[in-house]
Amino acid sequence: MVRAALPLLLILCLLHYSPLVFVLVFAKEGQENDPATLFTRASEMMNLRKYDGALGLLNAVLEVDPNHSEAYRQRASVLRHKCRYKEAEADYNKYLELKPRVPAVEKELSQLLQAQNSLQSAYDQFDSGDFSKVLEYINKIVLVFSPGCIKAKLLKAKALLALKDYSSVISETGFILKEDEDNLDALLLRGRAYYYLADHDVASRHYQKGLRLDPEHSDLKKAYFGLKNLLKKTKSAEDNAGKGKLRVAAEDYKAALAMDTDHTAYNVHLYLGLCKTLVKLGRGKEAITSCTEALNIDGELVDALTQRGEAKLLTEDWEGAVQDLKEAAQKSPQDMGIREALMRAEKQLKLSKRKDWYKILGVSKTASAAEIKRAYKKLALQWHPDKNVDNREEAENMFREIAAAYEVLGDEDKRVRYDRGEDLDEMNMGGGGGGFNPFGGGGQQYTFHFDGGFPGGGFPGAGGFQFNFG
Numbered sequence: 001m002v003r004a005a006l007p008l009l010l011i012l013c014l015l016h017y018s019p020l021v022f023v024l025v026f027a028k029e030g031q032e033n034d035p036a037t038l039f040t041r042a043s044e045m046m047n048l049r050k051y052d053g054a055l056g057l058l059n060a061v062l063e064v065d066p067n068h069s070e071a072y073r074q075r076a077s078v079l080r081h082k083c084r085y086k087e088a089e090a091d092y093n094k095y096l097e098l099k100p101r102v103p104a105v106e107k108e109l110s111q112l113l114q115a116q117n118s119l120q121s122a123y124d125q126f127d128s129g130d131f132s133k134v135l136e137y138i139n140k141i142v143l144v145f146s147p148g149c150i151k152a153k154l155l156k157a158k159a160l161l162a163l164k165d166y167s168s169v170i171s172e173t174g175f176i177l178k179e180d181e182d183n184l185d186a187l188l189l190r191g192r193a194y195y196y197l198a199d200h201d202v203a204s205r206h207y208q209k210g211l212r213l214d215p216e217h218s219d220l221k222k223a224y225f226g227l228k229n230l231l232k233k234t235k236s237a238e239d240n241a242g243k244g245k246l247r248v249a250a251e252d253y254k255a256a257l258a259m260d261t262d263h264t265a266y267n268v269h270l271y272l273g274l275c276k277t278l279v280k281l282g283r284g285k286e287a288i289t290s291c292t293e294a295l296n297i298d299g300e301l302v303d304a305l306t307q308r309g310e311a312k313l314l315t316e317d318w319e320g321a322v323q324d325l326k327e328a329a330q331k332s333p334q335d336m337g338i339r340e341a342l343m344r345a346e347k348q349l350k351l352s353k354r355k356d357w358y359k360i361l362g363v364s365k366t367a368s369a370a371e372i373k374r375a376y377k378k379l380a381l382q383w384h385p386d387k388n389v390d391n392r393e394e395a396e397n398m399f400r401e402i403a404a405a406y407e408v409l410g411d412e413d414k415r416v417r418y419d420r421g422e423d424l425d426e427m428n429m430g431g432g433g434g435g436f437n438p439f440g441g442g443g444q445q446y447t448f449h450f451d452g453g454f455p456g457g458g459f460p461g462a463g464g465f466q467f468n469f470g
Contacts, residue, residue, distance in 0.1 A: 035065040042074060051078050051148060069098040073105060080108070083142070083149030085116040115145035122155055126162075134159040150176060150183070157189045161196075169193035184210050188220055198265040200227060230259050234270065241277050250277045268297040268304075275307045284314025302332045309341060318349035351421050357405035365419070369412070376406040 038061045045054035058075040061068050076091035092109040096102065118141035125133040135156060142152045157172045173190035176183055191206030207224035210217060237252030253274035257267055271294035278287035291308035294301055309324035325342040332338055358365050361375045379402045381387070388395035408414045 035061045035068055035071070038064065039068065039071055039074070042071075046074065046078065051081060054078055067098060069095050072098070073108075076112075077108070080112045080115070080146055081148040083115070083119060083146040083151055085112060085119075088112055089116075111145045115142050115149075118142050119146075119149070119152055119155075122152070126155060126159060129162075131159040131162045135163075150180070154185050154189070157186070161189060161192060164196070166193040166197050182213055184214055184217055184220065188217075188223060191220075191223060195223070195227060196263060196265060198263075200231065200266075203227060226259065230256060230263075230266075233259065237270075237273060237277075241273065246277050246281050250274060250281065253277060264297045268294050268301065271297070272301065272304050272307065275304065275311065279307055279310050279314065282314060284311045287311035288315065300331070302328050302335075302338075305331070306338050306341065309345060313341075313345055313348065316348075316352070318345060318352045321345040322349050347421060355401070355404070357409050357418065360401050360405040361409065363409075369410070372406070372409050376402060376410065 038057050042054045042057035042061065045051070045057060055075065055078050058071050058078065061071040062075070065071070072091045072095040076088045076095065079085075079088035079091060089109065089112060092105060092112065095105055096109070099105075118137045122134045122137040122142065125131075125137065138152050138156045138159075142149060143156075146152065153172060153176050157169050157176070160166075160168045160172060170190055170193045173186040173193070176186040177190070180186070187206045187210040191203045191210070193203075194200075194206065195203035204224065204227060207220050207227070210220040211224060214220070233252055233256040237249050237256060240246075240249035240252060253270055257270050257274070261267070271290050275287045275291035275294065278284075278290060288308055288311045291304045291311060294304040295308070298304070305324050305328040309321045309328060312318075312321035312324060322342065322345045325338060325345050329335070329338045329342050358367070361372060361379065363371055363375050367375075380399065383395050383398040383402060385392050385395045385399060408418050
């Protein structure tokens with residue numbers, strides 16, 4: 001009883017040994033010349049999906065009986081399962097040589113050739129960049145006829161990685177590593193999937209495991225040290241930003257971004273860090289570009305919206321700043337910092353829509369009272385309606401603007417309030433409807449006084465020169 005159970009026990013313990021070991025085991029049991037028993041054990045192994053063990057037993061059967069047709073068929077089936085197509089084809093042909101015109105076997109051979117051609121087509125489609133077609137060939141044909149084909153599973157994982165379906169890559173390589181925990185290609189692909197999901201610790205562990213198995217594996221070395229360099233450069237950027245070394249930090253962020261432009265899950269944070277640094281440097285245009293890149297990756301990133309709003313304030317894009325900051329405030333209504341920035345932007349937008357009295361008089365915001373008065377006199381003379389008979393309507397409009405500008409900038413208190421951004425509409429200033437009009441009838445009276453006359457003359461009379469509009 002014990003002796004009868006011994007062969008199966010030994011087989012189960014030695015599934016991964018060579019065919020010679022199986023032959024020796026059965027020789028000890030006096031069954032080395034019993035292909036029927038070997039074949040039965042091989043069938044049991046196949047039912048248990050122990051294909052390596054079954055393959056070893058079938059090899060042993062054919063060593064004992066080279067004309068065992070069913071062993072050829074079974075071995076062909078195992079080889080097809082593992083996509084060892086040339087060997088499987090040879091076994092099917094050998095079977096058909098021993099037993100010609102068996103429809104079921106001819107069909108299996110046809111399926112084998114179909115799977116073989118589909119696997120080659122999948123490789124061709126991968127090389128041409130049609131990754132969806134790769135998945136179609138593998139899922140619908142190759143893995144249907146060769147479910148144990150590791151090559152096909154690895155190619156599928158590579159196609160999924162190219163399609164940025166990282167969760168599926170992790171799942172597919174997980175199945176491979178269950179069968180072979182030391183598969184270097186699967187470790188590399190799985191590590192890359194975790195890397196692109198920005199789970200760098202897990203990615204690094206996969207790379208390290210692979211390198212322990214093969215320290216000179218070029219792709220694993222490249223992936224591992226590439227990740228280390230990326231994290232090192234990022235830390236340098238953050239440290240320099242924290243120390244106030246903003247220009248160096250900006251260059252570090254740019255260098256980190258250049259390392260892998262496809263690493264969007266991580267680059268979104270690099271773009272944001274760069275944007276914040278550029279805002280602090282006052283480089284608004286560059287900051288807008290960086291924050292926009294971050295938002296292209298994650299449109300819900302409130303920090304990126306806020307920083308882009310701040311950057312637009314630097315470039316005096318008041319409307320754009322209000323739009324970004326308003327959206328950020330809606331997404332994060334409790335953030336008082338965003339609300340304060342939005343109020344600044346709205347104030348700047350409002351100020352941008354009022355008349356720029358400095359620009360109208362052609363003086364800088366730091367101009368002295370004397371400079372403002374000289375500019376006013378010069379422009380009043382240039383645009384006086386009596387001197388512009390041919391374009392009187394334009395002259396009246398310009399003259400009105402000049403008078404309104406001087407009404408504010410020529411008064412020290414009003415000028416201070418204007419510079420602070422206070423609303424002076426109640427003073428009938430602003431150049432719009434209902435405002436100051438020196439040519440309106442029956443309204444406000446405004447008097448221009450030029451002590452000593454207009455420069456250069458041009459009007460009769462001497463001494464003080466006076467215009468009264470009433």
